[in-house]
Amino acid sequence: MAEMMSLRKMKVEQKGIIRMVTGDGELGRRIRDMGIVPNTEFMVLGKAPLKDPVAIRLRDFTLTLRNSEADFIFVDPIEG
Amino acid sequence: MDKQLTLALAGNPNSGKTTMYNALTGARQRVGNYPGVTVEHREGDARHNGQDLTIVDLPGTYSLTAYTPEELVARDYIVERRPHAVVNIVDATSLERNLYLSLQFMELGVPVVIALNMMDAVRKQGKEIDTALLSKLLGLPVVETVARTGDGKHALLEEAIRFSGEKQGQWEPLTISYGPDLDPVIHQMETVIEKHDFLTGRAPSRWVAIKFLENDEQVVKMGARQDAETTATLTKMTEDVARHCRSTLKISPESLIADYRYGYIASLMKEGVVRAVRPQARLQLSDQLDKVLTQQFMGPAIMIGILYTIFYATFTLGEIPMGWVENFFSWFSGLATSILPEGMLQSMVVDGIIGGVGGVLGFVPLIMVMFMMIAFLEDSGYMARMAYMMDRVMRAFGLHGSSVMPFIVSGGIAGGCAVPGVMATRTLRSPKEKLATVLTAPFMCCGAKVPVIILISAAFFDNSASVMFWTVIGGWVAALLVAKLLRSTVIKGESTPFVMELPPYRMPTLKGLLIHTWERAWSYIKKAGTVILGISILIWAMMTFPGLPETKVADYEAQRTTAESTLSAEGLEQRLSELNNLESQEALRYSVAGKIGTAMESVTQFAGFDWRTNIALVGGFAAKEVIVSTLGTAYSLGEVDAEETEGLSKRLAADPTWSVATAVALLVFVMLYAPCFVTVVVIARETSWKWATFSVVFNTGFAFALSVIAYQFTRAVMGG
Structure with missing residues (x-):
């Protein structure tokens, strides 16, 4: 768990596993409703031209979220 | 089984729910709004093996929380109206996420039938779904469908009817361990x-x-x-x-x-x-397209290209049927003029009713073409990419990535129209950002403002093209800054989470596009039509009543008689038209609108506007083009065609009460003041009358303040 980091810091094409989602209320709810819950594998697909929002692939679909929202999501990168 | 069964279609956005709904109900649809919210309620009829069905299309949602109006509406419908079954359209290509909603229906206990939609795409991805197993695990019917082709829709209805018959309205909530x-x-x-x-x-x-x-x-x-x-x-x-x-x-x-x-x-x-069953290709077509279409430099460049093409196509294509509608109404008003006896009734029917309603219906072809294009962008999945790329910029002003489209349609490229622009905000799912977009989109340089800009710049500036360019830029600056202002005052609050799905690119179905387009156009014709008819007559009356006192009319009559007896044929015609124009000018000044214009002079003089400009601006509330024709009447030039303003330009340039400062102030005012009433009606439909009124009052106040500053500043600098 030592390497757990915020989703914002992940690079494009990097893969990881979601470990913890902090946000509560509407934001937390919307993130979780889209399937961002612990132990979900994902890959960073790309970033918008101004580096924000970020697009990730999980559960066979593509999700975009702002960096400020990615800050609530903590992940373990998968090496390779 | 003679009882009418009600089935509620539910599912995630982009799951193909609307396509399935169209496939099931065809064109037999009823659209309305749920009370109190601007969420559309659609229902339609279908018949299957002699069973009559009412099919309700619930708004697309990912969940059933109380955070968005869509989710509340979907949930309330099921709890309050208790449909016989929920037909849950599931995008089988992302089964897990889609089942999250299904699970919530099952926890509620309502009978659910699952349609595993987009099975063709699943097979293409080299995957197989064990439908029988899924059905057994969930304890409910699961049917494979492809909504685009209509495959499986009969089986789906069959199962839904069978299952709801079996359940007899009995709810059996699923218990999950937490x-x-x-x-x-x-x-x-x-x-x-x-x-x-x-x-x-x-x-x-x-x-x-x-x-x-x-x-x-x-x-x-x-x-x-x-x-x-x-x-x-x-x-x-x-x-x-x-x-x-x-x-x-x-x-x-x-x-x-x-x-x-x-x-x-x-x-x-x-x-x-x-x-x-087959190893999946590392990159699917959709991802490959995204590599190019959302690439750092190419993405925005392509986006500008696409927007420009759409815009250009809309206004070139839209112009043709728009011409037909205009021709029809001018033929119709000609007919009315020849049938009705000259006088008040004729004037009211021709200028008030036909002129007003005709002007409004003239927008319909434009709206249809525009919505066809927007629906295409939406259904193909590109709209979500635009929001994704533009979000960082728009967010700085308290808006959302999806605010770009309404701005552009409204006249972010000169010549748009705020009516379809405001309607285009429906795709925005964030309430605060949507409101800010609706309220600021009318600042853009719409097509009706263009003749005014051309008139003014031809009269007072050397380079019309650059004036045009800067007014368009000015529209954007005003819209973005005011959006920021509104979002930090009256529509204050945290931005709504962006969290958005990028659906795979798909080719939209023609049927879907046509239904979507027709719905928008029809709701515009129907709803706007009633209010607009009333306001048209009101504005006509304001500019007509009270007519000139009889002594004045007699005076003009006398002058005409004198002219007739003294002048030769050629001179006479000129003199008569001069007299007619003078009489119209005086009648206008004498009318309610004229009196308002004169009364406002004491205030508007700070922006350099005299009574003539004031009347024109009041008339411009009907439609901005009216400003040009009213100015024509006020300067006793007779009716001035908005397309041919050269004479009026010269007249204004020569007029001692006009200066460059007045011109600048007027440009500022016309760009920013109250939206035309068609737009106001649409704003009220998309938000509420409270906000529609706000946009009239606030925009006019804001425009006036800025035009006073512009007038005083320009005068000080130029010494005029």
Whole structure:
């Protein structure tokens, strides 16, 4: 768990596993409703031209979220 | 089985739900709004093996929380109206996420039939879904469908009818375990709920308990109204367990519930519902397209290209049928003129009713073409990419990535129209950002402002093209800055989470596009038509009544008679038209609008506007083109065609009361003041009359303040 980091810091094409989602209320709810819950594998697909929002692939679909929202999501990168 | 069955179609956005709805109901649809919210309610009829069906298209949602109006509407419909079954359209290519919503319907207990949609795409991805297994695991019918081709729709209806017949309106809620921390509390809460008969008439007790744990505002509020004491007990229990969860698991019950729901789905998946039969290509077509279409430099460049093409196509294509509509109305007003006797009635019918309604209906072809294009962008999945690329910029002004499209349609490229622009904000799912977009889109340089800009710049500036360019830029600057201002004052608040799906690129179906387009156009014709007819007549009356006093009319009559007896044929014609124009000018000044214009002079002089400009601006509330024709009348040039303003330009340039400062002030004012009333009506439809009124008052005040500054500043600099 030592390497757990915020989703914002992940690079494009990097893969990881979601470990913890902090946000509560509407934001937390919307993130979780889209399937961002612990132990979900994902890959960073790309970033918008101004580096924000970020697009990730999980559960066979593509999700975009702002960096400020990615800050609530903590992940373990998968090496390779 | 002669009873009408009601089926509610539900599903995630982009799951093909609307396509399925269109396939099931064809063109037999009714569209309206749910009371109090701008969420569309659609229902249509279908018949299957002699069974009459009412099919309700619920708004697309990912979940059933109380956070968005769409989710509330979907949930309320099921709880209050208790449809015979929910037909849950599931995008089979992302089964897990789609089942999250299905699970919530099942927890509610309503009979659910699942349509595994987009099975063609699943097969293309080299996957197989064990439908029978999924059906057994969930304990409900599962039917494979392809909504685009209509495959499986009969089987789907068959199952839905059979299943709802079997259930006989009986609800059987699914029980999911929420783990050792929540399960005991949920059980205790259930006991409390059942003991006090708390909200039990509406929903299962376990569901109510879970909603309390999720801090569901609507359920808690409704509970408090029915039984404050039990609500307090349940809230206390929720708070206790929340504290416990936070201290031991560092997580709120709300999050825990979501985690367990996905956990439940994952456990179903482990049984082998989805099998990969072929190895999946690393990149699918959609991802490959995104590599180019959202690339750092190429993405924005292509986006500008696409927007420009759409815009250009809309206004070139739209112009043709628009011409037909205009020709029809000019033929019609010619007919009315020849049939009706000259006088008040003729004037009211021709100038008031036909002129006003014709002007409004003239927009219809434009709206249709525009919406066809927008629907194409939306259904193809490109709209979501635009929002994704533009979000960072728009967010700085308190807006959303999806605000770009309404701005552009409204005249972000000169020549748009705020009516379809405001209507295009429907795609915005964030209420505050949507409101800010609706209120600022009318600042853009719409097509009706163009003749005014051309008139003024031809009269006072050397380079019309650059004036045009800067007014368009000015529109954007004003829209963005005012959006920022509104979002930090009257529409204050955290930005709505962006969290958005990028659906795979898909080719839209023609049927879907046509239905969508027709719906928008028809709602515009119907709703706007009634209000607009009234306002047209009102504005006509203001510019007509009270007519000139009889002595004045007699005076002009006398002058005409003199002219007739003294002048030769050629001179006479000129003199008569001069007299007619003078009479119109005086009649206009004498009318209610004229009196308002004159009365306002004391205030508007600070921006350099005299009574003539004031009347024109009042008339411009009907439609901005009217400014040009009214100025023509006020300067006794007779009716001036908005397309040929050269004479009026010269007249203004020569007029001593006009200066460059007046011109600048007028440009500023016309760009920013009250939207035309068609737009106001549409704003009211998309938001509320309160905000529509706000846009009239605020925009006019804002425009006036800025034009006074512009006038005084330019005068000081130029010494005029």
